[in-house]
Amino acid sequence: MTTVRGELTRTRILDAALALFRERGYDNTTMRAIAERAQVALGNAYYYFESKDHLIQAFYGRTHDEHLAVCQPLLAETGSLRERLLMVMRAKLDTIEPYHQFAGALFKTAADPASPLNPFSDASRPVREEAIALFRTVVDGATTKIPADLRAELPQLLWTYHMGIILYWIHDRSTGRAKSYRLVEQTVMLIDRLVALAGLPLMGSIRASVLEMIAESQQ
Amino acid sequence: MTTVRGELTRTRILDAALALFRERGYDNTTMRAIAERAQVALGNAYYYFESKDHLIQAFYGRTHDEHLAVCQPLLAETGSLRERLLMVMRAKLDTIEPYHQFAGALFKTAADPASPLNPFSDASRPVREEAIALFRTVVDGATTKIPADLRAELPQLLWTYHMGIILYWIHDRSTGRAKSYRLVEQTVMLIDRLVALAGLPLMGSIRASVLEMIAESQQ
């Protein structure tokens, strides 16, 4: 698995799979077709990827890395929470757009709590932590004033928010996913306002009780 | 399908399926095993249910009817929004509890936008409308004062909220699903407070802009 040739074969299989998924969707792509396009035997594809579902996990990794690469230079500068979050969320939608048509199948396997692909599972903790770290960068580099207790929880909360947006996006049938972009704009503005509101002098006790509820419900 | 005998066979297949799902989970139950327990041929099971997934849709219908039957007498009386919503949500969790172990598989098919089983799809509109109607009863019978514009949207919003709770419940590994019940209690209280807050004199414009955002994002 560490050989150069092996790495190439692995890449070839993943490329073939993603291309076919985009061309004809997840369900209509057979493992036999993937193997054929990658010019390997069927059994060989299973040497590199435990199952058809695991190709999805690899896809996850790819788009996350791509998203990260786009965001990092932009996040190096500072800005308001609203600006930074908006930028990251738009970049996310841009990154995953080419895969919208098979995103349903993707989410299908991801939704199963028994699946290691489910974003809340222990198995996907590393990927999740990485994604949460991105939101921590968003928060930490923001010029907006944020109460310390909220600031600590915010990255995790924003990650959950971002999963919600993706759920909406999956079901979004509007051209160019215009509705998703619009929803991001509006919800980011709302979040920005809520964070500002939470910082007001009288909000301390309400904020504490809401944060406690969130902490308690964390699984 | 309308014959008495046919109806009996159909019921027998569904009963066998649900029993097996509970005993050994969705994935570990084969259509062959279902057919065998129901004492019909494999092909015959497909005469009544288009696919294995469609057995889940039937399950949906059953638990919804059961939930409705529990709620209706209780909702005949009036009460605060908080009391009524809490009651309906608790009853929901009670109703679906026996199926928790295969709820993952359930959600798996439901999450696919291409599937007619997905709760947001056109195909499941009738079931969804029925469920939303239940929340309309909750709202309409409540003694709590609610602004008219919010009141109109609230049933739909509460249905979406209830889907979110189910998503949480699916991933809930605490004994007796204690965390889910606790989350329901806390979020219902929060909703009650927000609705009260939205009714205050100065909140009109904020409420309108939030409601507009929600209306616009509806798919």
Place this chain on the structure above:
DNA sequence: GTCTATAACCGGATAGAC
């Protein structure tokens, strides 16, 4: 130990006879 290939197995789904 790293990689490739072939031949099954298993279960969801379908065709078509009765």
Place this chain on the structure above:
DNA sequence: GTCTATCCGGTTATAGAC
């Protein structure tokens, strides 16, 4: 409305090449 026979594709076992 019910059955049998069959297809199809994800997955696995296993033999062996480098």
